[in-house]
Amino acid sequence: MDSNRVTDPKTIEEQLHRILSSAGFEATARQKKFLRFVTQMFLEGRAGEIKGYTVATDVFGRQTDFDPGTDPVVSVEARRLRRALEHYYLTAGRRDRVRITIPTGSYVPSFHFQTGADSSRSSPQTEPNNNGRIDHWPSVLIRPFQNLSEGRGPDYAAEGCMTELAIELSRYQDIRVLMKPLDPAGQSIKEPRARFSIDGSVRYGSHNLNVAVQLFDQKTHRQVWGDVYECDLKTNDLMVFQRETAQITAATIAQAQGLISQTLSLESQNKPAAEMDTYEALLKFYKHEATFTNESLTDALAALEEAAVREPECPQVWSFLGELYCENITLESIERQTPIEEAIKFAEKGVRLNPSNQRARVVLAMARLLNNQLTEGLVEARNALALNPNSLIFMDVIGHVMAPLGDWDQGKGLIKKAIKLNPYHKPYVYHTLCADWLRKKEYERAYLETLNFRFPYAFWDPLLQSSTLGHLGRTEEGSRYVEALLTIKPDFPDRGRTLIKHWIKSDELAECMIDGLKKSGLEIK
Numbered sequence: 374m375d376s377n378r379v380t381d382p383k384t385i386e387e388q389l390h391r392i393l394s395s396a397g398f399e400a401t402a403r404q405k406k407f408l409r410f411v412t413q414m415f416l417e418g419r420a421g422e423i424k425g426y427t428v429a430t431d432v433f434g435r436q437t438d439f440d441p442g443t444d445p446v447v448s449v450e451a452r453r454l455r456r457a458l459e460h461y462y463l464t465a466g467r468r469d470r471v472r473i474t475i476p477t478g479s480y481v482p483s484f485h486f487q488t489g490a491d492s493s494r495s496s497p498q499t500e501p502n503n504n505g506r507i508d509h510w511p512s513v514l515i516r517p518f519q520n521l522s523e524g525r526g527p528d529y530a531a532e533g534c535m536t537e538l539a540i541e542l543s544r545y546q547d548i549r550v551l552m553k554p555l556d557p558a559g560q561s562i563k564e565p566r567a568r569f570s571i572d573g574s575v576r577y578g579s580h581n582l583n584v585a586v587q588l589f590d591q592k593t594h595r596q597v598w599g600d601v602y603e604c605d606l607k608t609n610d611l612m613v614f615q616r617e618t619a620q621i622t623a624a625t626i627a628q629a630q631g632l633i634s635q636t637l638s639l640e641s642q643n644k645p646a647a648e649m650d651t652y653e654a655l656l657k658f659y660k661h662e663a664t665f666t667n668e669s670l671t672d673a674l675a676a677l678e679e680a681a682v683r684e685p686e687c688p689q690v691w692s693f694l695g696e697l698y699c700e701n702i703t704l705e706s707i708e709r710q711t712p713i714e715e716a717i718k719f720a721e722k723g724v725r726l727n728p729s730n731q732r733a734r735v736v737l738a739m740a741r742l743l744n745n746q747l748t749e750g751l752v753e754a755r756n757a758l759a760l761n762p763n764s765l766i767f768m769d770v771i772g773h774v775m776a777p778l779g780d781w782d783q784g785k786g787l788i789k790k791a792i793k794l795n796p797y798h799k800p801y802v803y804h805t806l807c808a809d810w811l812r813k814k815e816y817e818r819a820y821l822e823t824l825n826f827r828f829p830y831a832f833w834d835p836l837l838q839s840s841t842l843g844h845l846g847r848t849e850e851g852s853r854y855v856e857a858l859l860t861i862k863p864d865f866p867d868r869g870r871t872l873i874k875h876w877i878k879s880d881e882l883a884e885c886m887i888d889g890l891k892k893s894g895l896e897i898k
Contacts, residue, residue, distance in 0.1 A: 377726070379471050379484035382416050388471040388484070392458075397465025400457040407432050407454055411475070411482050423481045451480055459540045462487075464552055474729070478759045485729075509650040511633055512549040513626070514567035514591075515539050518584075522577040530611065531575045534584050537619035538571070544764055545627035546730055547634075547655060547689065568592060569633060571626075580607050582614075586622050588632060598625065598632050616763070621794060624765045629659045630797045651687050654680035658693045662799075665830045667706050673697060674709075692723030692733040699739050703875045704831055705868070716740045731757045731767045738774050743875055751778040758787070765795040769802045776805045777876055785809050800827045807837045811889075812882040816844040832862045832872070840889030851893025858895070869897040 379385055389412050392398050393405055400408070410432050414423050425447045429435040433446050455475050462472060472487045515538060518531040535552075542550045553564040573586045587599040600622070604614040626632050638656045649657070654676035661669035674697055680690045698716035701707060717740045723733035734757035741750030754775045757767065769791035776784030788802045803825040810819035820841040826834045835858035842851035858865055865872070870887065877883045887897045 377485045377728075379486060384471060385412065385416060385473075385484050388469065388473060391469065392461060392466065392473065395461065395465050398457060398461045400454060403433065404450055404454045404457060407450055408458075408473070408475075408482075411480055412473070415482055420481050423479075425480065428480055447480070451475060456540065459543070460536055463539050463543055463550060476729075476759070477762065510547065510549050510652050511569065511637060512551055512567035513542065513569040513571060513588075513633070514551045514553060514565060515542070515571045516553045516564070516573075518573035518575060520576075521574045530577075530582060530584075530615070531573075533612070533615050534573060534575060534618065537615045538573070538586070538622055541619040541623035541764065542627055544731075544761060544766055545623065546727070547652065548627050566591075569597070569626075581605050582611070584618055586618075588626055590636060597636060600625075617794070620763065620765045621796075624795045624797060628766060628795075628797045630663050634659045649676055649679065651680045651684045651690065655689055655693065658697070661697075665828065667830075670697065670701065670706055686726060688723045688726035688730060688733055690723075691719045691726065692730070692736045695719035695723060695740060696736045699736070699743055702743055703872070705862075705872070713740065713744050717744060729760055731760050731764070731771070734760065735767055735771050735774055738771075738778065742774060742778055742878070745878070747778050747878060751775065751780060754778055754780075765791060769795065769798045773799070773802045773805050776809065777878055779878075781809055781812070801831070801833070804828075804833050804837060807841065808877065808882065808886075811837075811841065811844075811885050812879065814885075816841055816889075820845060830861070832858055832865065835861065836865075836869075836873075836886070836890070839893040839895065840886045843889035843892030844885075846892075848893050851889075855890070855893050855895045866896060867898055869895075 389409065393409065407428065410428065411423050414420065426439055428447045429439045429444070430437065433450070435444065435446070455477070458474060462469070469487060472485050474483045476483055515535060518535040520528050520531045539550055539552055542548060551565045551567050568591060570589045570591055571586065572589070573584065576583045582604040584602045584604070585599065588597045589595070590597050602618045604611060624631065634656060638660055657673040657676040661673040677690055677694050677697070680687065681694065684690065695716045698711040698719065701709065701711040702713055702716065720733070720737040720740045723730070724737050727733055734753055738750045738753035738757060741753055754771055758771050768787050772784040772787030772791065775787065785806060788805055791798045792802070803822050807819050807822035810822060823838045823841055826838065828834045835854040839851040839854035839858060842848070842854065862868070873883050873886055877886065890897060
């Protein structure tokens with residue numbers, strides 16, 4: 374049972390009233406009616422009747438011949454309602470006890486107790502949490518974006534850019550997002566303290582809009598990063614531009630290998646595991662993702678295991694432990710038992726503690742894949758994607774898992790989109806693109822994907838390089854990669870078939886890889 378789920382009708386009704394009566398809930402009258410309707414249906418035990426047709430006819434007054442294929446009113450208003458709720462919980466509702474959401478792909482509301490709600494009254498780096506411990510999680514303050522246009526163009530673009538960025542950053546659940554309230558009277562408002570701050574501005578031209586964003590480290594008083602984005606107002610959709618700009622900016626700043634974790638990891642790199650706070654333990658995991666050495670894997674496991682004892686209700690800790698166990702199963706990097714049963718247990722706990730976290734879901738999908746539960750794993754991967762289909766945070770990883778689970782087309786599409794838009798996409802996702810060409814017997818294209826490899830500490834780089842070259846008849850080059858493969862994994866001739874099939878579930882594709890290795894001079898038992 375989900376311990377964070379709210380089941381008491383009175384508590385739910387009180388939260389609904391709090392949202393609907395709040396000036397910070399920036400929804401239209403019919404979006405409020407939408408929220409009230411689906412919540413009441415749920416409380417009456419009629420959740421199964423909450424469908425697009427029901428909402429269209431009862432909330433929006435559509436006729437009984439309503440066709441969602443030609444009239445998208447429900448899906449459009451649901452999307453707008455979700456964003457209004459996200460904005461509310463970032464601002465006026467950030468300290469509310471109960472969180473109401475409308476999960477993507479459904480119109481049935483969800484009710485959970487909020488954990489780790491931000492306070493604007495003191496620094497998140499020094500404020501005790503409910504258990505009396507100090508909260509060391511990094512915080513970022515988003516200041517109102519300024520309109521610097523000559524003649525002062527409309528301010529809605531500046532506020533829209535700021536709001537979209539706040540929503541995207543809030544998806545990175547290692548970061549505490551704070552917002553300085555707008556002050557229409559022009560009076561000075563004391564802003565909440567935070568380690569990092571974001572300033573932004575918009576400037577209108579005759580036919581274009583420029584958006585500038587800067588990240589500052591308020592401890593060192595230096596600018597960490599800045600960039601400018603341009604929108605052609607004649608040809609581009611402004612709302613789409615705002616959303617995509619926010620996604621790229623958030624990924625650059627807050628992703629695992631983003632600017633915040635890079636900055637903070639330098640401050641804790643020499644701490645022993647027993648002295649680290651939970652976020653510093655997560656930084657060890659991020660360091661391992663960047664370096665991928667046996668030493669960094671050992672350090673990350675030790676830090677996370679300490680954190681699991683110290684803060685057992687932190688979902689990221691369990692998800693990261695599950696991911697490291699999965700990694701060691703597939704690569705056999707260190708001589709330590711990391712059973713798949715434990716990996717699944719850790720991943721399931723991460724999902725149970727935070728069911729709306731994409732990473733937790735994709736780690737569980739990965740564990741299901743390794744345990745040959747392909748149907749269950751694909752469901753979990755799709756659940757992860759549905760939580761935020763357009764966010765760049767885990768798009769590449771979801772695609773990397775979804776493809777070997779059986780959906781190669783969507784998996785490949787997600788990876789290509791992430792590579793195009795996310796400067797911090799995972800380097801190992803090129804393995805999946807290479808494998809996709811191999812399964813299609815397109816050996817030249819498979820080889821071209823290997824030119825993007827930059828994962829030298831894992832055996833998959835030289836494995837795929839030697840296999841593709843073998844199929845192309847370039848056996849002398851392939852033999853050099855075989856040597857590199859055996860340097861990393863000397864027992865690969867004995868273990869290779871098992872290791873390949875950890876990740877590649879198609880017998881035909883696995884044999885294709887093994888045949889390419891054979892042509893390059895490596896016999897697999």
